[in-house]
Amino acid sequence: MSENHTYKKIEVVGSSSVSIEDAIKNALAECNKTLHHLEWFEMVDTRGHIVNGEVGHYQVTLKIGMRIQAE
Amino acid sequence: MSENHTYKKIEVVGSSSVSIEDAIKNALAECNKTLHHLEWFEMVDTRGHIVNGEVGHYQVTLKIGMRIQAE
Amino acid sequence: MSENHTYKKIEVVGSSSVSIEDAIKNALAECNKTLHHLEWFEMVDTRGHIVNGEVGHYQVTLKIGMRIQAE
Amino acid sequence: MSENHTYKKIEVVGSSSVSIEDAIKNALAECNKTLHHLEWFEMVDTRGHIVNGEVGHYQVTLKIGMRIQAE
Amino acid sequence: MSENHTYKKIEVVGSSSVSIEDAIKNALAECNKTLHHLEWFEMVDTRGHIVNGEVGHYQVTLKIGMRIQAE
């Protein structure tokens, strides 16, 4: 009963000029400002902008799973 | 005009120790507490936890379609 | 020679208000009325209608393989 | 820093009896009523209802990307 | 009971030199000559021939769902 949790998954895109991991970190930090009970993420897609033949920004699409709190 | 409905799809994960159908039922019941005009669901993924060599919980990922009500 | 069977695959959608298995059963029963030599099925997709926040109907898309009888 | 935008992607279904492009337009117009900073869309799926052997409605599933505004 | 409809899905390719929507329309019109109870379509694939650097024909692959009438 108390075990039958329901989760919601949202899809976000984080970006960073530093690394793929940093883009993930930025996306989670932004979501954590307004959302609660973030539990897991799944990488969906990685792409980026090229500036002068170098990576300008990594753009990482994530699905983030969060527990829906039963009141 | 009145025919041109727009729908929103959300992605949720329901769980149950009983069956796949029960996990779907639990997810819909939880969403129905706060959302309106739920119209259809699509199964995306089924997985589960194993406890002592048996299914502990089924976890069913669903997309749920709901009509956006034009006021 | 007699071993080189050819099979045809058709795609059908069965529905049931009871369970996923019952939707499969209903689809097979309907096909069995007019088709012969049904040998296997493959689940392609599961979705359903939501009525009052509960599952109204499961809709299971199947591919059904049937042997083409060489006369 | 100011470059590290985060985006949210939502999934919607627009419909139209006229054309695929019109279904996209209707979905965007509906979302634009309540959401801000819509930046891009991705077509996911196109289907439709058939009425008297003709297209009744096109139904186009879109993902819409919107920038999360950092305050 | 009367609700447990079964549907058959067929796959067809419509073509048109005019537009994607026109290729869909042509496919439905052709199927409607000999088949009944056409209810929905799903776009599977769009391709086309090129003639002199311009689109010669759009070729749209559709799945068409039709209700199997229980007598």
Place this chain on the structure above:
Amino acid sequence: MSENHTYKKIEVVGSSSVSIEDAIKNALAECNKTLHHLEWFEMVDTRGHIVNGEVGHYQVTLKIGMRIQAE
């Protein structure tokens, strides 16, 4: 006008103990007995039975496209 052909695609499985090409050949020969205007095929899947650690039969799933003849 005369250019706007419509095609039907069917899915069949051919088998052969000899080779993948022979399984395709067998499937086409079987379909050609009763169907007309076969124009192209697409390989969807290849599998087979193993007998005594060797290939017993190749089983090749094909989609076959045939022109619907406008009378």
Place this chain on the structure above:
Amino acid sequence: MSENHTYKKIEVVGSSSVSIEDAIKNALAECNKTLHHLEWFEMVDTRGHIVNGEVGHYQVTLKIGMRIQAE
């Protein structure tokens, strides 16, 4: 450190004449005889044999994740 677990995933097919859930249960029970630390499963595919127009057996392909025990 102690957190950096490694997991192995195996792919199995369970079968049952009763239900999809029962086929999963049978597969887990069989694996549990010889393998340890089974932690989760993922449904990959569901198909089955048809006998006399009815489901003879459900065949459910699962991936099973098990923790590799660091000694």
Place this chain on the structure above:
Amino acid sequence: MSENHTYKKIEVVGSSSVSIEDAIKNALAECNKTLHHLEWFEMVDTRGHIVNGEVGHYQVTLKIGMRIQAE
């Protein structure tokens, strides 16, 4: 012999503020300036920019097949 043509496929993105068909037309016209023997295209992906809640541009990714001319 003369039948054993080889084809090259390239991937391009066409854009248009008007329609999906117009984006395809623009991509083909651009490729036709410098490439020869364009024979077919396959739609891979459709997306677009949103400007003020409306479609700014459709962006259609195509694969284009061209015959390699044997000299």
Place this chain on the structure above:
Amino acid sequence: MSENHTYKKIEVVGSSSVSIEDAIKNALAECNKTLHHLEWFEMVDTRGHIVNGEVGHYQVTLKIGMRIQAE
């Protein structure tokens, strides 16, 4: 009961300089040295090395299904 077999699927890559079928044959022969009850295979992927503009080796990835013998 005796019908509720469980199967294990393994993934192997066979190679051959001769043909795709020969690469499958080689993979099965190698597996048959140490494994029992091999029942079916599924082709997953075909690739190869190029040597001097010709096929050096075909490399065929297979899943092989084998029955787990209940003692």
Place this chain on the structure above:
Amino acid sequence: MSENHTYKKIEVVGSSSVSIEDAIKNALAECNKTLHHLEWFEMVDTRGHIVNGEVGHYQVTLKIGMRIQAE
């Protein structure tokens, strides 16, 4: 350093009236006329034309990987 090779992948379609392997061979031979450092291929798709109920031509889509030579 010298190890950090970069590769380019191109997509081609080879054809043959004889066999799938022959279509691959023809595609590689054609590419080898003008391109250098071809290293591997990946089969993407196999289809073909049907002439009088028999295979007219196999058409095999390949990705071919070639090393970009650092001068």
Place this chain on the structure above:
Amino acid sequence: MSENHTYKKIEVVGSSSVSIEDAIKNALAECNKTLHHLEWFEMVDTRGHIVNGEVGHYQVTLKIGMRIQAE
């Protein structure tokens, strides 16, 4: 002959709180304790746990290819 190697592919999940590359490294190190002739890996999936709005662990699913040694 000596060229016709057969390879086995296994699927593992490595984890790390540091980076995606570190999760790969950990998985390889664990497999290398008991397996021989590891030759290549393919990333299949990346996900992770979220702890306090930050990445707790990256979890990277890999396929690892190893040569089967012919004795």
Place this chain on the structure above:
Amino acid sequence: MSENHTYKKIEVVGSSSVSIEDAIKNALAECNKTLHHLEWFEMVDTRGHIVNGEVGHYQVTLKIGMRIQAE
């Protein structure tokens, strides 16, 4: 008009013994030597060689989008 840009996408594989990001950087640097107007990249696939149970090289397959300059 000036807005209707056309883009070409090429597929390349970059490698690095250091990290996934470094393999991307190397691929972009190599392409930038001879190509112009590189605008974005999409990660398609990540794999690598294993040497002595450790990552020898990461190999990252990218699609790179470049604007076709209208003269």
